[in-house]
Amino acid sequence: xxNKEMIGRGNHKSALKYTEELELSLKxxxxxxxxxxxxxSYISQLxxxxxxxxxxxNKQWKELPDGSKKPKLQMTHDQSFNVSVGRxxxxxxxxxxxxxxxxxxxxxxxxxxxxSVRLRHPxxxxxxxxxxxxxxxxxxxxxxxxxxKCTIMFQDYGLTSTRLTFGGTPCPxxxxxxxxxxTVLANDLLKCKEWDPKILASPHAGKVGKTSYLxxxxxxxxxxxLDVILPLNDWGYVxxxxxxxxxxxxxxxxNSERAIxxxxxxxxxxxxxxxxxxPIMQEDCLSLGKLRExxxxxxxx
Numbered sequence: 001x002x003n004k005e006m007i008g009r010g011n012h013k014s015a016l017k018y019t020e021e022l023e024l025s026l027k028x029x030x031x032x033x034x035x036x037x038x039x040x041s042y043i044s045q046l047x048x049x050x051x052x053x054x055x056x057x058n059k060q061w062k063e064l065p066d067g068s069k070k071p072k073l074q075m076t077h078d079q080s081f082n083v084s085v086g087r088x089x090x091x092x093x094x095x096x097x098x099x100x101x102x103x104x105x106x107x108x109x110x111x112x113x114x115x116s117v118r119l120r121h122p123x124x125x126x127x128x129x130x131x132x133x134x135x136x137x138x139x140x141x142x143x144x145x146x147x148x149k150c151t152i153m154f155q156d157y158g159l160t161s162t163r164l165t166f167g168g169t170p171c172p173x174x175x176x177x178x179x180x181x182x183t184v185l186a187n188d189l190l191k192c193k194e195w196d197p198k199i200l201a202s203p204h205a206g207k208v209g210k211t212s213y214l215x216x217x218x219x220x221x222x223x224x225x226l227d228v229i230l231p232l233n234d235w236g237y238v239x240x241x242x243x244x245x246x247x248x249x250x251x252x253x254x255n256s257e258r259a260i261x262x263x264x265x266x267x268x269x270x271x272x273x274x275x276x277x278x279p280i281m282q283e284d285c286l287s288l289g290k291l292r293e294x295x296x297x298x299x300x301x
Contacts, residue, residue, distance in 0.1 A: 001086075002050070006051040006083055007153065010053065010153070011055070012055035012078065014056045014057055015056050017056070026075075026159060031281075033162065033282070034162055035162060036159065037159050039158065040153060040157055046148045048145045051153055052078055052079045053078045053153070054078065056074070057073065074166060077152060079150070079165065079169070089150070093169045100176070101172055101173050103176060107241070109239050110237070112228065113248055116230045116233075118222065118223040119223050121252075124250050124251055125220075126249070130263075131244075131264060131267065132245075133179075133271065133286065134287040136175060136243035137164035139271055139285060140163060141163060142162055147160050182240065182267055183239060185266040186262040189262040189265060191235060195262075197262070202261065204284075208260055236250070238262065247262070247263050271285035272285065
């Protein structure tokens with residue numbers, strides 16, 4: 001009954017307004033194995049089949065082959081939407097059983113580290129760079145029963161998501177496990193004196209641009225004493241916010257080279273590399289366009 005009412009209600013107005021963009025997005029997801037198309041009438045026959053409306057929002061930018069960009073809309077699953085029968089998937093989540101979510105403290109942790117470095121090194125440049133995981137939520141595969149609960153509608157099709165959805169309450173917490181593993185591994189590599197990025201590196205190691213500095217006549221900003229005590233760390237620090245991995249380093253020795261390569265290597269180790277022999281071809285887990293634009297270090301302050 002719930003699915004029947006959901007079918008009668010249909011998707012949100014934004015999905016109806018941007019039908020062409022939605023169709024292109026769905027085709028891309030099907031091509032890469034991130035959703036499975038089924039007859040819409042079949043969804044209620046699945047043991048856990050459950051429909052939810054979708055919308056189009058969160059405008060981002062898509063890089064084109066010539067290097068230019070165009071606006072891109074993100075498809076979102078409204079798994080909080082309720083009809084007259086039953087409750088939504090998000091309403092049934094047991095929040096107490098979710099894994100901890102650390103994203104929210106990313107900016108605060110980075111600022112504290114920058115200030116601690118500036119206190120110790122008042123006249124040394126502090127550099128910052130980052131890498132992005134492309135289609136981050138798509139990298140985590142859902143359990144079959146959960147996937148059935150994450151089915152959307154388009155025309156005469158029900159499309160079951162095989163990956164984390166944009167709109168599912170547990171998804172940020174679930175992806176946090178992967179991103180935190182990546183961050184911890186990158187930081188451990190930075191501390192490892194035996195690791196030589198010239199010998200052991202990501203296949204994308206050579207795609208990072210050169211360090212960019214501000215004008216040499218600019219004065220360094222200075223820091224006041226912190227209210228907390230941080231461990232002494234002059235080899236650099238890596239943190240993350242969802243799909244953005246951020247590295248901050250004092251410009252000492254080969255820090256800048258080691259930190260950005262630690263990020264790339266950690267991503268390569270933890271996320272499945274592209275295999276040209278797979279029947280379903282997926283894109284590289286790194287956003288190579290953003291890596292060219294943002295992967296190199298820039299002087300912060």
